[in-house]
Amino acid sequence: MQQTNFLEEERLPTIRVCALHAFAYCPRLFYLEEVEELYTQDAAVFAGRRLHEEIEVQEDGQWEDLYLEDELLGLRGRVDALRKRDGQLIPYEHKRGRSHRDENNQPQPWESDRLQILAYCCLLEVTKGITITEGRIRYHSDNVLLHVPLDDAGRKLVRDSIKAARELRASNYRPPVIENEYLCSRCSLSPVCLPEEARLAHNKEWQPKRLFPADDERQVLHVLEPGTRVGRTGEQLKITHKDQTQERVSILQVSQLVLHSFSQLSTQALHFLAGNDIGIHFISGGGRAM
Ligand code: SF4
Numbered sequence: 001m002q003q004t005n006f007l008e009e010e011r012l013p014t015i016r017v018c019a020l021h022a023f024a025y026c027p028r029l030f031y032l033e034e035v036e037e038l039y040t041q042d043a044a045v046f047a048g049r050r051l052h053e054e055i056e057v058q059e060d061g062q063w064e065d066l067y068l069e070d071e072l073l074g075l076r077g078r079v080d081a082l083r084k085r086d087g088q089l090i091p092y093e094h095k096r097g098r099s100h101r102d103e104n105n106q107p108q109p110w111e112s113d114r115l116q117i118l119a120y121c122c123l124l125e126v127t128k129g130i131t132i133t134e135g136r137i138r139y140h141s142d143n144v145l146l147h148v149p150l151d152d153a154g155r156k157l158v159r160d161s162i163k164a165a166r167e168l169r170a171s172n173y174r175p176p177v178i179e180n181e182y183l184c185s186r187c188s189l190s191p192v193c194l195p196e197e198a199r200l201a202h203n204k205e206w207q208p209k210r211l212f213p214a215d216d217e218r219q220v221l222h223v224l225e226p227g228t229r230v231g232r233t234g235e236q237l238k239i240t241h242k243d244q245t246q247e248r249v250s251i252l253q254v255s256q257l258v259l260h261s262f263s264q265l266s267t268q269a270l271h272f273l274a275g276n277d278i279g280i281h282f283i284s285g286g287g288r289a290m
Contacts, residue, residue, distance in 0.1 A: 017077030024112035218255035226262040261285040
């Protein structure tokens, strides 16, 4: 009977290492992505990808990457930074952010990052038939390199996490929002998950925090005087009044441009604004939006 269960488990689709990372970060995040197939990508996700590309360019040829999958372990993933040190193969994980600090202010890996690098170590072991002694995580914001040893407790943690993740993937139960609100503020899926709304629904006294969109400190620029011309000069908008006096406004300060009555916008400025995702609104003298 046990053998049958084992074989059935063996046939289950493997879990991605990055999904295991999500599982350790927040089970609800794992469920939304893996079961409900809801994915969003915020600026932090793209910044993380850029970091990997920059490392590849800066250290051309020094890193290897490998796609690995093992059905028996139930795991698959791409080890995207692999190095040989003192004859040992060591997987690295690069993180854009900061390391966790313990009560003595010593840098430590975040639990989800630790599980991720241990999972890569286990994948390498079982697919290559070699012993991996450690993985390493570099946190770029505080420039910390951490060694994460792989021991039997680490191997068990990986196997137990894969089992728990598979069980959650097979269930119809979407986990509740996580208690640690700090994690939500850094979660790319918060616009889909709506954790603050869920907390408010369960607790009318809850004071929701704004998680998205990020506060926009740019201003809406209104051009009120008829006959004003708006053009572009470098990275600025050049506003020429009817009496030929000029003002310049950095594009970084503008979120929307509203042109009232008979003001004009040059083609260059129009392209410039559109290219920077800045909305352009035309309002007639009678107040009608055009
Ligand atoms: S927003 Fe919070 S509760 Fe929702 S998936 Fe992300 S971490 Fe989990």
